[in-house]
Amino acid sequence: MQTLAQPRTISCYDEDWLRWIDAQIRLLSEKRFSELDLENLVEELDSMKTKELRTLKNRLRVLIMHLLKCEFQKSHPQNKWHATLVGQRERIKALLDDSPSLRRKLVEYVQVN
Secondary structure, three states: OOOOOHHHHHHHHHHHHHHHHHHHHHHHHHOHHOOOHHHHHHHHHHHHHHHHHHHHHHHHHHHHHHHHHHOOOOOHHHHHHHHHHHHHHHHHHHHHHHHHHHHHHHHHHHHOO
């Protein structure tokens, strides 16, 4: 038997994403698991994971590019590259602190193919 909440929560996913999130949070906290929009929840969680992986990869790319610039563009003011290096390292550390399992991706992402 379907409840009235299920069609409303599923339909609001396309109409009002924030309202959909609030509904899913409420359903989870009330342990009303059968009413969850599982298909979209799985999609959103997968998207969150992909975003975190992409963020780490992009931050590493910027860090490596600026390390190379420091090494090979000696005529450019080093302090500009240095600020970026410090910022990227801090952001990478924050990502790894929030999600330690991302550490295992570091070697894969910095390997030269």
